[in-house]
Amino acid sequence: MITLRNVSKTYKRGEKGEVEALKDVSLEVGKGEFVFIVGPSGSGKSTMMKLLTREERPDAGELFVAGKNLSTLKPWKVPLLRRQIGYVFQDFKLLPNKTVAENVAFALEVIGKSRHVMQKRVPEVLELVGLEEKSDALPHELSGGQQQRVSIARAFVNAPRILLCDEPTGNLDPQTSVGIMKLLDRINRTGATVVMATHDQHIVDSMRRRVVELEHGVVVRDQSRGVYGYAG
Amino acid sequence: MPARWRYILAEALVGLRRNLLMTLAVILSVAVSLTLLGASLLLRDQVQLATGQFEDQIQVSIFLCDGRLCPEITPEQRANLQGELEGDPLVELVIFESKQEAYENFKEAFKNDPELVATVTPDTLPASFRVKLINPEEYSIIKARFEAWPGVESIVDQGEVLEEIFSIINVFQQGAIIVAVIQLIAASVLIANTIRVAAFARREQTSIMKLVGASNWYIRLPFVLEGVIAGTIGAAVSWVLLLVAIPRVTSRLTDEIPFTPFIGLEEVIFIAPWLFGAGILIAATSSIVSLRRFLDV
Numbered sequence: 001m002i003t004l005r006n007v008s009k010t011y012k013r014g015e016k017g018e019v020e021a022l023k024d025v026s027l028e029v030g031k032g033e034f035v036f037i038v039g040p041s042g043s044g045k046s047t048m049m050k051l052l053t054r055e056e057r058p059d060a061g062e063l064f065v066a067g068k069n070l071s072t073l074k075p076w077k078v079p080l081l082r083r084q085i086g087y088v089f090q091d092f093k094l095l096p097n098k099t100v101a102e103n104v105a106f107a108l109e110v111i112g113k114s115r116h117v118m119q120k121r122v123p124e125v126l127e128l129v130g131l132e133e134k135s136d137a138l139p140h141e142l143s144g145g146q147q148q149r150v151s152i153a154r155a156f157v158n159a160p161r162i163l164l165c166d167e168p169t170g171n172l173d174p175q176t177s178v179g180i181m182k183l184l185d186r187i188n189r190t191g192a193t194v195v196m197a198t199h200d201q202h203i204v205d206s207m208r209r210r211v212v213e214l215e216h217g218v219v220v221r222d223q224s225r226g227v228y229g230y231a232g
Numbered sequence: 233m234p235a236r237w238r239y240i241l242a243e244a245l246v247g248l249r250r251n252l253l254m255t256l257a258v259i260l261s262v263a264v265s266l267t268l269l270g271a272s273l274l275l276r277d278q279v280q281l282a283t284g285q286f287e288d289q290i291q292v293s294i295f296l297c298d299g300r301l302c303p304e305i306t307p308e309q310r311a312n313l314q315g316e317l318e319g320d321p322l323v324e325l326v327i328f329e330s331k332q333e334a335y336e337n338f339k340e341a342f343k344n345d346p347e348l349v350a351t352v353t354p355d356t357l358p359a360s361f362r363v364k365l366i367n368p369e370e371y372s373i374i375k376a377r378f379e380a381w382p383g384v385e386s387i388v389d390q391g392e393v394l395e396e397i398f399s400i401i402n403v404f405q406q407g408a409i410i411v412a413v414i415q416l417i418a419a420s421v422l423i424a425n426t427i428r429v430a431a432f433a434r435r436e437q438t439s440i441m442k443l444v445g446a447s448n449w450y451i452r453l454p455f456v457l458e459g460v461i462a463g464t465i466g467a468a469v470s471w472v473l474l475l476v477a478i479p480r481v482t483s484r485l486t487d488e489i490p491f492t493p494f495i496g497l498e499e500v501i502f503i504a505p506w507l508f509g510a511g512i513l514i515a516a517t518s519s520i521v522s523l524r525r526f527l528d529v
Contacts, residue, residue, distance in 0.1 A: 110441045
């Protein structure tokens with residue numbers, strides 16, 4: 001589902017400064033897998049996420065996502081790639097003036113889906129995340145955990161093959177985080193590939209899923225049923 | 233398909249409402265610049281109408297006697313005169329305009345002033361030879377030579393009269409066009425800036441749209457439409473202004489300056505495609521240019 005072959009990415013900072021965000025990274029993620037990308041800030045997690053959605057392009061190496069070669073993907077086809085990827089943010093990124101149902105429907109609306117499809121899919125996915133009662137509430141009326149559920153519903157409403165989660169529990173307390181992880185696990189069991197960048201040691205340790213650890217832009221560990229750190 | 237367009241239109245209208253003052257500024261500046269542009273185009277129409285179809289052909293009119301001020305010209309005298317004119321080395325072209333033709337031309341030129349036309353019959357206007365000189369400066373030689381010719385009532389150098397008027401009008405017209413162009417540049421900068429502000433205000437929404445896979449045009453079209461709607465309203469305002477103002481001005485001028493044809497409502501109506509075309513083109517171009525870098529994937 002996702003393949004990185006010897007991928008490197010360097011950001012230019014100012015006149016001479018260069019930051020090597022990823023160095024010669026190779027990684028294979030199969031269909032239906034659940035992968036944690038862990039590592040300290042600046043280790044390259046966010047860069048990897050941006051490469052997968054083609055917000056950034058690699059300087060070297062090959063990158064395949066959902067069967068598409070991102071190096072040769074034409075710009076006008078990028079939206080089609082992104083329709084196969086659901087994206088969950090740390091800060092939810094809900095539109096404050098739209099209700100829960102409207103926020104979820106927005107993801108369908110802007111890719112030109114008909115009203116009929118929205119009326120069918122939005123209640124289904126809100127039920128999946130357990131918020132069918134809150135569909136007319138505005139985001140500020142919800143708790144952080146509920147807002148993140150809405151954001152996951154929005155990411156999943158178009159039935160993407162891949163769900164990318166960038167620190168989805170970063171703004172949540174431990175108990176709420178467990179609920180979010182159960183939801184992501186449920187989505188993973190429907191067949192979606194889940195890639196989650198995180199700092200949250202507790203969650204990684206409790207899930208016992210594949211862990212890829214990055215440090216200074218290099219993969220230093222890839223364990224199939226791993227924990228956050230060797231010491232942990 | 234309809235669901236798509238409903239979204240794009242709704243977003244454009246939300247943007248216009250949210251930014252009401254900027255929208256008003258855009259509408260006004262487009263309206264002012266297009267009014268000037270329209271006025272200068274109409275001025276050109278006016279000049280063409282007044283000069284008529286002989287614009288740069290006719291410099292001298294030789295009016296022929298019809299029995300009112302002097303004995304009517306005989307056919308032999310007329311043929312003699314024509315032969316003499318055509319043989320004259322100073323003359324490039326001679327056209328005979330009969331009384332009937334003079335009447336038809338008059339009717340056409342003053343079609344916006346039926347009252348004036350009603351006072352004229354096919355018999356009122358004299359027949360004439362309309363003469364183009366190789367060198368217009370030599371008018372006085374022609375005048376001296378043919379003034380006393382039998383059957384000639386009077387000789388008028390129309391070029392001289394018209395040239396003076398039109399050189400003044402030309403200055404006005406060129407001035408109006410220059411100001412209109414400067415105004416249009418200002419209007420397009422204003423539109424570009426307004427659209428940029430609108431896009432910045434909705435950057436959160438835009439970034440979400442990008443990540444859920446909305447196409448570039450789906451993201452841009454509401455903003456472009458926002459500019460185009462404002463531009464179209466501006467064009468409509470300028471058109472209405474001209475529709476109201478021009479007939480008033482020309483009807484007053486018709487009273488003050490007799491025997492000069494003026495443009496009427498019809499010409500103002502036909503200027504609409506220019507106004508709307510320019511308004512929409514400028515709004516769309518500056519919106520697209522201002523979004524190019526801002527919203528790229």
